[in-house]
Amino acid sequence: MKAVIFPGQGAQVKGMGRELFDAYPEQTERASDLLGYSIRELCLEDPRRELNRTEFTQPALFVVGALAHRRWREENGGEAAFYAGHSLGEYCALHAAGAFGFETGLRLVRRRGELMARAGGGGMIAVTGLGRDQVTQLLREGGFTTLAVANDNSPEQCVVSGDAEAIDELGRYLQARGLRWVRLRVSGGFHSALMRPAQQEFRRCLDSFDLGTPRVPVIANSTARPYAAGATAGMLADQIVQSVRWTETVRYLLDVGVTEFVELGGTVLTKLVEQTRAASRAPSPAPRAQHLGSAVFRERHGLRYAYVAGGMYRGIASPELVARLGRAGMLGFLGTGGLDPVEIERGIKEVQAALGPDGPYGVNFIADHDDPAAEEAVVDVLLRHGVRLVEASAFIRMTPALVRYRATGLRRGPGGEPVCGHRIMAKVSRPEVAAAFMAPPPDAVLDRLRADGTLTAEQAELARRVPMSHDITVEADSGGHTDGGIPTVLLPAMLELRRRVTAEHRYAEPICMGLAGGIGTPAAVAAAFVLGADYVLTGSVNQCTVEAATSDTVKDMLAGIDVQDTDYAPAGDMFELGSKVQVLRKGVFFPSRGNKLHALYTHYDSLDDLPAKTRAQLERTYFRKPLDEVWAEVARHLRATGRAELLAQAERQPKQKMALVFRRYFGYSARIALEGSPGDKVNYQVHTGPALGSFNQWVRGTPHEPWRRRHVDEIGLLLLDGAAEHLAAFSRP
Known part of the structure; x- marks a missing residue:
């Protein structure tokens, strides 16, 4: 199978x-008439030394490439x-594949060259002997935050x-390292954020043309995959600011069976193809833990590993737990659900003291469906202490508090692009919620925040250009809040949703997608990455560690569970909605009692309607x-928390009063478990999933079987190293 490829800037000589001008005089003359100068003279004689100027180079290469293909x-x-082309060469490829005619292509590249030539102030360096990941690591280590791999x-x-x-x-940095x-x-920093103004104007230019879909597959620079139907204009606009993924393009073509590459319009790509082909023939190095998952995700958050520990309820994900993960190059979230702002503030200060300003x-x-003011109070704490990343849990809509956090961190970069100072990692289990997080904030919420002075005009404008979240954690069946999703069903569907959303909005920065739920063994971690996850998030396995802020009694119970020892119960914070949490079943009555309370709430309209025998049982065994x-x-x-209106409403509505009373049991059961109260162990509410049971079986007979030998960072490394070995075993012939 044969692929035709076209070079970009740098191929001009x-x-x-x-010979092409002599063979096709009519087309050559048409090009000269359209450009307003002789293309033949420019390419053959270059009397005014214009051939190396971007605004002249690009039309010249397009004409030569188009005639060479003819x-x-x-x-x-x-x-x-x-077909494929490198940067400008992609226009030759699209023309060759029938996406647009010769004159349309020439008009486009002329305008593209003019706009890119005007976007000065940047530069480019070619680094040889190193691959993309190594160069990216060098940029991160050297603190070159304004630079990116362009090609x-x-x-x-x-x-x-x-x-x-x-x-x-x-x-100078590279020179010092030999x-x-x-x-x-070059006249500018091509394929970087500095080209953003050129991109915006070029997008308007593209809108005036009717561009078609290639009749033969063309591999796009920005995705290393074939152009989708109807995507030509959008992809060409994005190409100006996005990296040229040529190595991946060649690998894709090799993987689909291409055996011969024909370069037209130059010779510079042939050597690059052979370098990639040779590397593809070489035995693949065994995967290592630090290379699993997405490099983009690791770079975005300053991590060594694409590994995250979720924020467990009521501070179980303690400052010590979060700090230990951060020092190991992993990401942990401080657990704040059920804590008041003072407690949250104390935890943030402890983490910041342990990790420093950049850890x-x-x-x-966590969403508060009853009290929007409580969400605002948490955001006040986050902003006051400069927290740059939050894990959004249990949100079913984009609330003003969440949008305020996201948008107040936005500023304009040197190329006019949005720079995100506040990031949200969204935990989702439903496609409609994922779609909301992958979309920009709702206009109505932005308008309201702008009208009351919460956001500046610039912040509101920039917010419309970015998604609510660049990191989406797909939560399959897990401990705590869960919809019981199956990971092999849920993640592929969410990845397809991400593809459609990305094509629609054409964000400059990619959306990463992780998997949570059921991650308790190396095989599960490996499977997540094979499915396409950019990172993994664990929860239950971290609850049974030295650093987890729950009672030793609970940890003793959890260390002995198997995969069948969990059950589902109503979620106390979303009791009326019927949402579920997955909890410990072995040795406790909480799941059955929680479900009994919800059944009573569904069947009866008030506490007074309860049968006397049932009420007596609740008072004796549930609430005491x-x-x-x-x-x-x-x-x-x-009254103490300033919710007199809710109190008055409950006094008028017996059903709501019953719900608030029943919710009290859920708060009580969680509290006594955290405290390890010995007198009422059967009522412990312990959020956990079967992943912990699978982890317990995996470490049985090893030094990590007792929970007092389990440390959260060591568990992460055990899982990642084991996953790398698992993947390496499958890659061996």
Whole structure:
């Protein structure tokens, strides 16, 4: 199978195209008339030394590439199986595949060249002998935050682009380390955020053309996959600012069976193809823990590993737990559900003191469906202490507090692009909620926050250009809140949703997608990455560690469970909605009692309607006090927390009063478990999933069987190293 490829800028040489101009004089003349100068003179003589200027280079390469393809097709009598082009060369590929005609293509590249030539202030460096991941690691270690890999050309060559001063500094940094590099003679930082103004204007230019879908597959620079139907204009607009993924493009073509690459319009790509082909023939190195998952995700959060520990309820994910993960190059979220703002603030200060200003950590931010003011109070704490990352849990809509957190962290970058100072990792189990997080904030919420002065005009405008979350954790059946999703069903569906959303919104920064739920063994971690997860998130396995802030009694119970020892019960914070949590079943009555309370709530309209025998049982075994006394405690709590309106509403509505009283049991059962109260162990509410049971079986007979030998970072490394070995075993012949 054959692929035809076209080079981009850098392939131009004086004298190119002579035979083509002679062979196709009419098309050459049409090009000259459209451009307003002689294309033949420019390419063959270059009397004004314009051939290396971007606004002239790009039309010249397009004309030569288009004519070279015409001759090739006439001589070979047919189409290639695939087309691809490097940067500007992608226009030649699209023209060859029938997406647009010769004159349309020439008009597009002329305008593209003009806009890119005007976008100065940047530079580019080619680094040889290193691959993309190695160059990216160098940029991170050197603190070159304004630079990015613009061209991933081969396993042995990358081009870095960005701010000119930073490019100069990078050259000195590479020189001091004895690395090979060369500063490219270009007018700007191509394929970087500095091209954002050019991209925006070029998008308007593209809107005036009717571009078709290629009739032969064309592999896009920005995705290393074939163009989708109807995506031509959007992909070309994005291409200006996104990296050219040429190594991946060649690998894709090799994987689908291409055996011959024909380069038209130059010779620079042939060497790059051979470097990638040679690397593909070499035995693949065994995967390592630090290479699992998405490099984009690791770089975004300053991590060594694509491994996350979720924020467990009521501070079980303690400051010590979060700090220990951060020091190991993993990401942990401080558990805040059920804590008041003072307690949350105390935990944040402990984490920041342990990790310093730049250490990786996040804070769990759980939705409060009863009290929007409580969400606002948490956001006040987050903003006051400069928290840059939150884990959004149990949100079913984009609330004003969540949007405020996201949008107040936005600023404009050097190229006009949005820079996200506040990030949200969203835990989702339903596609409609995932879609909301992958979309920009709702206009109505932004307008309201702008009108009351919470957001600036710039923040509101930038918020419409980014998703609510760049990181989506797909939560399959897990401990705590769960919809019981099956990971092999849920994650592929969510990945397809991400593809559609990304195509629609054309975000500059990619959305990463992780998997949670059932992650308790190396095989499960390996399966998550094979399914396409960018990272994994664990929960239950971390609850049974030295650092987890729950009672030793609970940890003793959890260390002995198997995969069948969990059950589902109503969620106390979403009791009326019928939402479920997965909890410990072995040795406790909480699941059956919780479900009994919800059944009573569904069947009866008030506490007074309960049968006397049932009420007596609740008072004796569930609450251990009269229900009237429980209600008095609820009323005092509502008054103390400033929710007199909710109290008044419950007094008028017996059904709501019953719900608030029943909820008291859920709070009580969680509290006594955390405290390890010995007198009422059967009522312990312990959120956990079967992943912990599978982990317990995996470590049985090893030093990690007793929970007092389990540390959260060591568990992460055990799982990742085991997953790498698992994947390596499958890759061996």
